[in-house]
Amino acid sequence: MIPYPVLSTTALVVVHVKSVLRALRHRLLHHPVRMLSRRLASHLKRVSARSFASTSSISASHNHWSTNHSEPSSQTVNLVEVGPRDGLQNEKSGIISVETKVELIERLVRAGVTNVEAGSFVSPKWVPQMAGTSEVLKSLYHVPSVHYAVLVPNAKGLSDLLSLLASNPSSPSSPPLTDEISVFTAATSSFTRANLNCTVAESLQKIAPVVREARDRGLRVRGYVSVVVYCPFEGRVESRKVRDVAKELLEMGCYEVSLGDTVGQARPHEVAEMLEEVLTELPAEKLAGHFHDTYGTGVANVLTAVPYGIRTIDASVGGLGGCPYSPGATGNVATEDVIYALQESGYRVAGSWTGDSSSDFSGRGTVDLEQLVDIGWWISEKLGRQNASRVGRAVKARREREEKQREKEKEKSKL
Numbered sequence: 544m545i546p547y548p549v550l551s552t553t554a555l556v557v558v559h560v561k562s563v564l565r566a567l568r569h570r571l572l573h574h575p576v577r578m579l580s581r582r583l584a585s586h587l588k589r590v591s592a593r594s595f596a597s598t599s600s601i602s603a604s605h606n607h608w609s610t611n612h613s614e615p616s617s618q619t620v621n622l623v624e625v626g627p628r629d630g631l632q633n634e635k636s637g638i639i640s641v642e643t644k645v646e647l648i649e650r651l652v653r654a655g656v657t658n659v660e661a662g663s664f665v666s667p668k669w670v671p672q673m674a675g676t677s678e679v680l681k682s683l684y685h686v687p688s689v690h691y692a693v694l695v696p697n698a699k700g701l702s703d704l705l706s707l708l709a710s711n712p713s714s715p716s717s718p719p720l721t722d723e724i725s726v727f728t729a730a731t732s733s734f735t736r737a738n739l740n741c742t743v744a745e746s747l748q749k750i751a752p753v754v755r756e757a758r759d760r761g762l763r764v765r766g767y768v769s770v771v772v773y774c775p776f777e778g779r780v781e782s783r784k785v786r787d788v789a790k791e792l793l794e795m796g797c798y799e800v801s802l803g804d805t806v807g808q809a810r811p812h813e814v815a816e817m818l819e820e821v822l823t824e825l826p827a828e829k830l831a832g833h834f835h836d837t838y839g840t841g842v843a844n845v846l847t848a849v850p851y852g853i854r855t856i857d858a859s860v861g862g863l864g865g866c867p868y869s870p871g872a873t874g875n876v877a878t879e880d881v882i883y884a885l886q887e888s889g890y891r892v893a894g895s896w897t898g899d900s901s902s903d904f905s906g907r908g909t910v911d912l913e914q915l916v917d918i919g920w921w922i923s924e925k926l927g928r929q930n931a932s933r934v935g936r937a938v939k940a941r942r943e944r945e946e947k948q949r950e951k952e953k954e955k956s957k958l
């Protein structure tokens with residue numbers, strides 16, 4: 544055993560050497576030649592990503608679903624609201640009724656959300672909360688330009704969904720129950736074994752025909768890669784694995800791949816490192832950021848991803864959710880917190896369906912933060928859980944202060 548004083552001296556030496564190395568690295572990074580080569584490297588990265596987009600099966604000319612949610616404006620950040628799926632699937636407070644799920648989704652759409660995950664066609668033995676997804680889709684008021692996506696893990700899930708769509712056909716006056724599915728895998732086989740009962744390679748083999756058939760039936764397909772930075776079973780994940788799995792999903796025909804920090808443990812610099820690797824081969828327009836907030840870095844990770852060109856962010860109202868494989872994990876980054884952080888930053892958070900002219904669903908250009916705060920409180924109270932959105936809590940406190948002030952002024956005016 545090493546005696547304590549020797550250990551602490553060794554530790555001091557290590558710290559000193561580390562700080563010298565850090566300073567050296569900083570100098571090197573900012574050396575003009577190094578900076579030039581970095582610029583060259585990032586140019587090459589962009590060229591390589593562009594050439595991927597133009598030569599692979601995701602090329603715009605070959606794929607009518609090839610665009611993601613992104614609007615033309617590069618300053619627009621598009622939101623995918625995952626609360627009704629990723630959030631509710633992990634709720635432990637008893638089975639949530641179809642009525643509550645439907646009301647949650649309809650409230651979100653009224654607030655301006657255009658991309659919402661409405662549920663999953665997965666095994667009810669694995670995820671009991673998602674069992675009523677068919678009923679949810681049938682009960683929803685469908686706004687034509689809103690995407691009500693559902694998760695599909697395998698051929699059985701797709702076949703169940705297609706039967707539902709066949710027995711509830713769309714018409715000029717009623718849009719289809721859904722026009723989008725999401726398939727999902729991960730960067731590590733330990734995670735896919737826990738989540739899908741197979742390895743990453745096996746999951747990709749199962750997903751490929753699902754993507755093909757869904758697209759043949761006119762559905763657009765989004766892909767997910769979980770555990771892109773940390774895996775609860777394997778620890779730090781190699782970014783090249785993330786890149787390779789995401790690339791495979793895009794080549795299969797997913798219009799976008801969402802990169803998930805499933806356990807919410809990633810730090811911003813680790814997200815940056817992961818993105819730098821993924822972007823060497825894939826275009827940012829085909830990627831989305833999906834951050835959980837377990838360690839409180841969710842918003843920081845969103846703000847790290849956006850300057851890399853990531854223009855689609857998944858989030859969950861009230862920060863609903865958790866992760867069954869990561870004890871203590873909280874939900875997705877809260878939608879309210881993401882919107883607040885991006886306000887007045889030069890970016891606009893879109894949910895801009897043109898809308899129909901019905902009185903309940905009036906079209907909006909952006910997602911309405913005040914309404915989302917109300918929804919976050921409504922669903923948190925309904926489920927008997929804490930509201931995990933910091934912005935939600937702050938706005939509520941501000942409203943209470945303003946109400947008290949108004950009452951005081953009323954009293955004064957009576958005197």
Ligand SMILES: CC(C)(COP(=O)([O-])OP(=O)([O-])OC[C@H]1O[C@@H](n2cnc3c(N)ncnc32)[C@H](O)[C@@H]1OP(=O)([O-])[O-])[C@@H](O)C(=O)NCCC(=O)NCCSC(=O)C[C@@](C)(O)CC(=O)[O-]
Nearest residue numbers: 664665666669670696699700738739740767769770803805
């Ligand atoms: C994929 C399976 C089904 C494999 O599970 P399995 O046990 O290997 O399935 P199987 O093929 O052996 O079938 C077993 C039974 O399940 C049934 N079954 C089989 N497939 C289905 C289906 N689609 N829908 C309904 N039932 C199904 C099948 O019919 C059979 O029924 P039985 O004969 O025993 O009565 C299972 O592992 C599963 O459902 N996994 C899904 C888990 C899940 O939903 N996880 C959460 C979503 S992923 C996520 O949250 C991460 C994400 C996306 O948010 C991003 C991030 O944060 O990182």
